[in-house]
Amino acid sequence: MPYIPLIPISELPENSHKSVRCGKKSLALFHYRGIITALENTCIHRGGDLGQGVIQTLDDGELYVVCPWHGWQYNLKSGQAPYGYKDRQALYEIIVENGMLLVSEEPVTQAFRAAHDIDAVSDLRNLEYQTSEKSLNVLGISTTNMNRDLPRPSTSETALQHALDFAASRFGAATKMIKIRDLNFRHCEGYYSRHERACTWPCSISEMDGEDGMNEVYRAMVLWADAVILATPIRWGNASSLYYKMAERLNTVQNQITIHDKVLIKNKVASFIITGGQDNVQGVAGNFNSFFTDLGFTLPPFNFLGWSRGWIAEDTENNYNAFFKSRYVKRSVMELVTNTVQLVMQIKRMDVLHLQTPKPNISEAGSLAG
Ligand code: FES
Structure with missing residues (x-):
């Protein structure tokens, strides 16, 4: 799969995250626990900016980004929502070459918005x-x-x-x-x-x-x-x-x-x-x-x-x-x-x-x- 250069790794130090443009796409990059990952930046709920979210450790010990708009959560490594929800944010692969971060042209896992069983409204x-x-x-x-x-x-x-x-x-x-x-x-x-x-x-x-x-x-x-x-x-x-x-x-x-x-x-x-x-x-x-x-x-x-x-x-x-x-x-x-x-x-x-x-x-x- 082709990869696209993003930013120097020095611009994403350990324990940080940010949103970056990649052509027409907007990505949220995360660098935590020695791993660099990339999610589609636009929250699948209503479009919040995940690069502006806060990072939380949930009960499963995994790190999640919490959308700053209404609090939907996505696993940094998989894009998966917690607690058995099937919703998932698109996940891209990141590789490092010569001090640069490169991102896969296509997501390795597609976003998915589930129809929730309980929709009280x-x-x-x-x-x-x-x-x-x-x-x-x-x-x-x-x-x-x-x-x-x-x-x-x-x-x-x-x-x-x-x-x-x-x-x-x-x-x-x-x-x-x-x-x-x-x-x-x-x-x-x-x-x-x-x-x-x-x-x-x-x-x-x-x-x-x-x-x-x-x-x-x-x-x-x-x-x-x-x-x-x-x-x-x-x-x-x-x-x-x-x-x-x-x-x-x-x-x-x-x-x-x-x-x-x-x-x-x-x-x-x-x-x-x-x-x-x-x-x-x-x-x-x-x-x-x-x-x-x-x-x-x-x-x-x-x-x-x-x-x-x-x-x-x-x-x-x-x-x-x-x-x-x-x-x-x-x-x-x-x-x-x-x-x-x-x-x-x-x-x-x-x-x-x-x-x-x-x-x-x-x-x-x-x-x-x-
Ligand atoms: S837009 Fe992300 S939780 Fe609503």
Whole structure:
């Protein structure tokens, strides 16, 4: 087999690794335990740069490179993934001649990406939408937090339950409530900051952990819902921290627009219930409106119910009673749902096959910088 000169061996001292170009190929070279090996540099998962990975010794005593994007591992000598996985990175042969490293023109072992038996997110990967022309699926998301063993009254969550009940009784909607506090999920780990393509759909955390609680949100919001009603208390002038924890994980949805011009959320409507003992309903609504439109949602007119008793309302124990005695609240819950459902009916007729997305797009990043 022909061999191609790469670099002097002096540029790859013992206990080091690096990526190098070889014609059109990119290779990751490793020099450990007196052996020099070469793997295809581009990770078979989503394209991470293995030359930037860290080296670990696993339980079998072998050395592996850990992809810096999401942690897939490959044996340095064989390219094989550990723990019985069949995935394998392409392996090249390296020889040394006159102080130069030469690499085989072709891999001695080809890369192989296995179909995994357990793919807990295949419905998300394949975008198996559960909506139809006739469906009216209304998803409530409650982001208030409380002690499960000592539950307390919540204005935002009770109003949300009334909204779902009204959607079902008046419009025959199928309804579902997700309480974010009941879900066990990790914070967004910022893979986007390493590379825009490292933020994937389905979210790489969901791929790594089939039990990831955000899978319930992704399924319900992206695949099932025609309308989402999000409810939050106001905490220090902002939405609940649980909302932000969820919203950061929704980067995976928005990022598909940025890097692939692919809109996952179409013909869906969002509206909001925002209740605070004190203030800043409009600030929270503004934040929600901009974020949910960035995800692809359509907003009805007058799309939030707000409640605040003002800056000096420190008698929080009276807030719940005042909220539910309020005629404004009773009327607003029904009108919010009505506006939301009516818009769902209208936008189902919209042709969104070629939805325009006047947002920054990765192919324009250079021109933005210029
Ligand atoms: S790109 Fe390598 S682990 Fe995801």
